[in-house]
Ligand SMILES: Cc1cc2nc3c(=O)[nH]c(=O)nc-3n(C[C@H](O)[C@H](O)[C@H](O)COP(=O)(O)OP(=O)(O)OC[C@H]3O[C@@H](n4cnc5c(N)ncnc54)[C@H](O)[C@@H]3O)c2cc1C
């Protein structure tokens with residue numbers, strides 16, 4: 290067993306780990322980054338990028354099918370080649386992975402260590418069985434992995450997760466998706482648009498990250514127009530079938546128990562943090578609900594006696610906001626603090642922004658509806674716009690969805706938003722930026738709105754909110770002071 294002494298050890302070379310390494314490296318040369326799996330990050334390899342590539346193919350298929358509604362007739366059959374779709378996904382995915390691999394290659398070889406890390410004590414790590422690292426400070430950036438309930442294991446080799454799906458050489462005929470969370474909705478809808486027979490089964494009623502009941506209602510309706518989604522499914526059995534898997538469930542509308550065969554079962558039932566193999570009990574960390582207690586501004590953990598530990602936790606590993614930009618931010622903050630220790634600084638946390646790349650897209654910005662229920666003690670108002678009659682959305686045949694914006698009574702401050710809306714990724718950015726600038730709804734309304742744009746729908750929602758906050762005039766139906774369709 291080799292012995293190595295460093296100031297900072299970073300466990301995990303994903304988006305958070307790479308950010309942490311770079312930030313710590315700005316303070317000291319004595320850093321090591323340990324990676325137990327393949328380099329390339331979850332985001333590039335099996336997460337954000339390949340999922341968006343699959344969705345891009347699905348959008349192309351959908352546009353081709355929808356073209357005739359615009360008077361554009363594509364003569365002959367629209368043929369989707371599963372092999373070509375998956376070949377492009379993998380080819381482009383590799384391009385993104387290669388970019389990450391190049392950055393990893395640029396890191397000095399003596400700063401990189403391959404192997405699975407586990408804690409021997411709060412300041413020593415064992416890497417596989419080959420190296421013991423004595424580290425003055427440690428950053429845990431181990432990410433998360435798909436997890437699923439025991440009964441799904443009956444699907445055997447037909448059970449896949451996001452770790453497997455992007456390696457398919459061809460598209461299957463059918464997939465049963467368990468979990469209408471972010472992964473299940475994005476991949477389920479993409480597969481459905483690519484001609485795969487899809488059913489999505491959930492428990493407890495949740496759809497993606499939506500907490501606003503009105504947005505939830507619309508989402509349920511829109512997705513069900515596109516594919517079968519039962520967010521409170523009564524699934525009775527999962528068994529292996531010939532070259533496939535049988536799922537027995539109570540059909541949502543008929544109430545009949547049926548057994549249906551699928552080529553694959555996609556488990557998208559959540560991604561808990563990778564803490565299990567870490568022997569974290571040896572690190573003397575204070576734990577709550579299986580997770581280390583940490584400060585979200587410094588990312589620093591506590592010892593069991595509640596003193597501060599020289600251990601930091603960033604990215605999906607801390608389960609706070611398992612999103613790429615948050616992992617990068619947290620990695621930088623944790624690495625900076627591990628490097629500058631004991632001179633710990635609070636890092637800048639941005640306004641919350643989350644996008645689900647479905648059609649319509651789901652997005653959250655600032656505080657969510659459920660945050661506001663907890664924090665605002667009734668002193669808030671809601672404005673909304675329904676996109677079914679919004680001018681630009683209608684022009685593009687994307688006139689579906691609901692945007693709800695929240696503001697604070699008295700101050701008129703913009704608090705947050707939830708939406709299922711056309712091109713919500715852009716609307717949500719504007720809203721997150723305004724939230725971070727602590728703007729009032731009235732100030733937001735002073736900004737320019739171009740005609741005819743989806744942002745005019747946002748303006749309608751903001752005007753509605755301003756009126757509800759009693760800071761502006763009541764809304765007029767089809768007011769034409771700004772052009773038709775607003
Ligand atoms: C299908 C899918 C789509 C997604 N799409 C989006 C999106 O569109 N936008 C978005 O913002 N987010 C998206 N995400 C989430 C995003 O990918 C993650 O939030 C982000 O990649 C987390 O980065 P990380 O550094 O925390 O983890 P990772 O990138 O997973 O890095 C953790 C690393 O730690 C290593 N490791 C684990 N344990 C050990 C150990 N004991 N010893 C050594 N090494 C270890 C792992 O091998 C891994 O390389 C998506 C996720 C999935 C699954």
Ligand SMILES: NC(=O)c1ccc[n+]([C@@H]2O[C@H](COP(=O)([O-])OP(=O)(O)OC[C@H]3O[C@@H](n4cnc5c(N)ncnc54)[C@H](O)[C@@H]3O)[C@@H](O)[C@H]2O)c1
Nearest residue numbers: 468469470471472490491492495557558559560611644645
């Ligand atoms: N566009 C994006 O930003 C993006 C895309 C994909 C993933 N992600 C990140 O990855 C994280 C993990 O995504 P995820 O979708 O795996 O998890 P999730 O927590 O978002 O969703 C899991 C879903 O599975 C359901 N579920 C749990 N047990 C079930 C069961 N037995 N049967 C049926 N359904 C069950 C849950 O109710 C929930 O709806 C997300 O929270 C998100 O932060 C982000």
